[in-house]
Each structure stands twice: as C-alpha cells, then as structure tokens.
Amino acid sequence: MDVNAAVAAAAAIAGLCTGVIAMLAFRWSERDQARPTRSSMRPDINAVLPPGVDTVLSVLRSSAVVLDEGDAVVKASSAAYALGLVRGGKLAVEPMLHMARDTRRDGEIRQVELDLPRRGTGRGEALAVSARVAPLGSRLVLLLVEDLTEARRIEAVRRDFVANVSHELKTPVGAISLLSEAVMDASDDPEAVHRFAGRMQIEATRLINLVQELIDLSRVQNDDPLEDAEPVRVDTLVAEAIDRCRHTASAKQITMAAGGTADLRVWGNRGQLAAALGNLVENAVNYSPARTRVGIAARRVTAPGGDLIEIAVTDQGIGIPEKDRERIFERFYRVDPARSRATGGTGLGLAIVKHVAASHGGEVSVWSSEGQGSTFTLRLPEAAAPAPATASAPAHPS
Secondary structure, eight states: OOHHHHHHHHHHHHHHHHHHHHHHHHHHHHHHHHSOOHHHHSOOHHHHSOTTHHHHHHHOSSEEEEEOTTSBEEEEOHHHHHTTOEETTEEOOHHHHHHHHHHHHHOOOEEEEEEEEOTTTOSOOEEEEEEEEEEETTTEEEEEEEEOHHHHHHHHHHHHHHHHHHHHHHHHHHHHHHHHHHHHHTTTOHHHHHHHHHHHHHHHHHHHHHHHHHHHHHHHHHSOGGGGOEEEEHHHHHHHHHHHTHHHHHHTTOEEEEEEOSSOEEEEOHHHHHHHHHHHHHHHHHTSOTTOEEEEEEEEEOOTTSOEEEEEEEOOSOOOOGGGTTTTTSTTOOSOHHHHHHHTOOSOHHHHHHHHHHHTTOEEEEEEETTTEEEEEEEEEBOOOOOOOOOOOOOOOO
C-alpha cells in the first residue's frame, strides 16, 4: 500500500468516528431535553395561579403557600421557608396539610392556632402561629400563616405586669386598712395611736413611691427621650443623685464620694437621666451597711460607634447572688423581698434604669460579689462639648 492510500484510509476512518460521535451526542442531547427536570416538573406559576394572585402574595406580611391538587407546593413565600413550613417542595406541617385536603374536598375556609417547634434551637421552644386555609380557584388551595409568637409574649408580659401591680398595691393598701382599724380600736390609748399612725405613714409613703415609679416607668417606656435631648453635664447628674440620698446616707453614716473625669457630657433627656442615676445611687445606699462607702465615678471610654461615658456606682453592701444577676433588671424582681420591704423598695428602680439606658442608646450592667458589694455601670453616648464662644475683636479707632 502506498503512502497516499494509507493517508486516505486514515482520513476515512477518522471521519467515520467523528460522525458516530456527533450522532451519539445529538441523541444524548435529545434525551436530556426530553428528561423531566426539577423546573420542568413544576408548573408554570403564571399559568397556574389566577391573574394577580402572585403579586398579591408577594406583598403579604403573612407566610403564604399555594398547593395544587396533589399537595405539591406551587408557590411559597420566603417567610414560609423561614418558618420551616415548606421543605423539599412539600408542606412540612401535617395538621396544615390535613386542613388543606379538607378544604379542597368541601371548599370551606378553616382556621386554627398551632404551636410549631422552632427550627435550629433544640431547646423545645415553640412558635405560636395562626393558620388559615381557603380554596383558590377550582384546583388550588391557599394557606396563610401568621406568626403570633411576639404578640403572645407581649400579652404574657402584660398579664404578669398587671398581676404584679395588683399584688404590690394590695400590700400597702391592706396594711393601711388594718392599721386604721387598730387606731380606731385603740382610740383611748394615745401611745398605741401614735405607734399605729407612724406605721400608717410608712405604708402610705410606700404606696406613694410605688405609684410614682409606675408613672415613671410608663413615661420612659412611651416617651422618646431624644425628642427633647440636650447635652447634659455628668457632674450635675452626680450632684443631684448624691443630694437625693444625702439624708438616708447621713442617717446610716454612709460616706458618698464622687470622682473620675470632670466636665463630661452625655446626650439625652435630663430628667430621665437624673432619675436613672438617682435610682442607682439610692439602691447603693439602701442596701449598704452602716458606716460604709458609696462611690460614683465617671470616665470616657472608646467604642467602635463613638466614645461612651461610663458612670459607675460602687457600694460595699451585701452583694447579689450570681443566679439573680440576670433578673435584677426585671420589673418587680427582688433578690431579697423581706429586705426590700424593710428599705421601701418597689422592685421598679432598676427596670427604669434599664429602659432609660436603652432608649438613650446605652446600656447598664452589674458586677457583684456576695459580701463585698456591687458596681452598677451606666454607659451612655457622649455629647460633644459646646464650642467656646469667640470674643469679637475690638474695632480700631478711626
């Protein structure tokens, strides 16, 4: 065989192989196009959903799921996936799936409230939801799910607050009622009348303080302190807090000392800030033994979002057990209820401090050791010092 014949034969064989490969690739491509994919198995949303429904579902605050006659998910909002209602293209909540099937069968609208396990926590926490199922056209079913967890939590807080207020008001009112009866029965004993009247005065003062702190708490929760915000001198706040507790501290021979960096300013509502710092100093004095020391110090600290002012109130009191430190800022929570009654505490002072700090963009924290004392630290955004006024240059005589 000569060279030209060999080359021609090789070319023919190569061409045949290329043709076979091309034919196989074409057939394989046709098979791929005919094979159902995940997207092709799902019906066209615009063709299945009635006109305008897709747009309406996209703007609803509720989680929305549309099911077809085979219980497949035709449309689901991102909130539905976030709540764990839809997984793997199927409705994952069995009670809701049964509701959807019943509604598809008889066309009736159904609604139920359910508790769903919270995804990813592993702590048994539940999501409270309200599910409503309605027919959508002749073949589809619409499921709307509203998350009620936060509303339930707020309602529980409200009930607890009302119950606590009722209990706290009942105590001094009941004491005043009993003492008044004792005064009437001891009308012929001046010494007993004097003693009972003194107790009535103590209970009346406690009642007045409780009502006032309830008003203060309501005010700091509802008002926006930054509407009337101004630069407030920390030295002034400290002086007012010390003056507020001077009489009680003097009676217990407690020394109050102020220190730290001078001429600092915070931004906020002067009245609320004074009440918050006053509550911290008052607690320090009330829960400190006689002949001890309460210190108030302020300093500037650097923070990523801007400088903060730290105001620390330190006492040498009984301290706070570790198990109670996370709860002392709750309303009406008392570490030692008997001691709180003896000091006239209402259990609202630290709750007010927490709300004032949060509404001013700050925070309050506590360090404590039993038998050694506590330090409460109030952190607030710093206010820039006012620019000094520049005196105008005297005019040159003409």
